[in-house]
Amino acid sequence: MSIRTNIERIRKTIPQGVEYVVVSKYRSIDELQQVYDAGMRIFAESRPAELNAKAGALPGDIQWHFIGHLQTNKLKLVLPHCALIHSVDSERLLRAIEDFCAARDMRVNVLMEVHIASEDSKQGFSIAEAFDFFAARRDEAFPHVAFCGLMGMATNTPDREAVALEFESLHALFARIKACRGDLAAFRELSMGMSQDYDIAIEHGATMVRIGSASFE
Numbered sequence: 001m002s003i004r005t006n007i008e009r010i011r012k013t014i015p016q017g018v019e020y021v022v023v024s025k026y027r028s029i030d031e032l033q034q035v036y037d038a039g040m041r042i043f044a045e046s047r048p049a050e051l052n053a054k055a056g057a058l059p060g061d062i063q064w065h066f067i068g069h070l071q072t073n074k075l076k077l078v079l080p081h082c083a084l085i086h087s088v089d090s091e092r093l094l095r096a097i098e099d100f101c102a103a104r105d106m107r108v109n110v111l112m113e114v115h116i117a118s119e120d121s122k123q124g125f126s127i128a129e130a131f132d133f134f135a136a137r138r139d140e141a142f143p144h145v146a147f148c149g150l151m152g153m154a155t156n157t158p159d160r161e162a163v164a165l166e167f168e169s170l171h172a173l174f175a176r177i178k179a180c181r182g183d184l185a186a187f188r189e190l191s192m193g194m195s196q197d198y199d200i201a202i203e204h205g206a207t208m209v210r211i212g213s214a215s216f217e
């Protein structure tokens with residue numbers, strides 16, 4: 001099937017109010033142009049140099065999101081082009097982003113990545129760490145960072161019940177943070193769900209789904 005056909009098929013399954021983010025990592029400029037021509041404007045990359053090169057080669061009205069592990073020495077490749085970082089996984093990284101943005105008088109939108117999967121390899125804050133961070137108002141130490149919500153990845157398993165429980169745990173955390181921090185005006189996004197499980201994520205309150213392979217294959 002063509003990229004346009006895939007995208008149109010997926011779009012029909014995504015309700016109003018949920019953002020379809022096309023994960024374009026490893027795909028060619030030509031494939032991304034086809035995604036663009038199918039009407040999509042939010043693309044997500046996981047490698048700094050790749051995001052930087054693609055942002056320079058494709059139309060200027062694309063919103064670039066970053067979803068990979070971000071090393072502090074790569075901020076200059078990502079932050080000037082990036083509408084949203086989904087994958088802030090440590091306070092050390094937040095500190096580096098804050099310093100980078102303060103020096104340039106800019107602000108960046110981020111989601112906190114929360115570890116919900118049972119696999120050890122996934123990065124992120126624990127549920128308790130993420131809640132404490134906001135309950136203790138530690139976000140106030142980062143005035144150049146806009147905290148826009150949470151991101152998580154479920155375990156890669158065919159057990160859809162297990163995946164649903166993980167998404168629900170992130171959704172519950174999201175609701176608890178919003179309830180205790182009504183002052184966080186931008187805190188609205190819950191990024192969860194990929195090609196295999198985005199339907200489950202939407203059932204559990206996702207506001208953004210990140211769909212790579214199913215968009216292209």
Ligand SMILES: *Cc1c(COP(=O)(O)O)cnc(C)c1O
Nearest residue numbers: 023046067194195210211212213
């Ligand atoms: C690659 C990736 C995706 C997309 O995965 P697919 O299974 O191809 O849809 C989503 N989120 C993150 C963080 C990724 O690294």
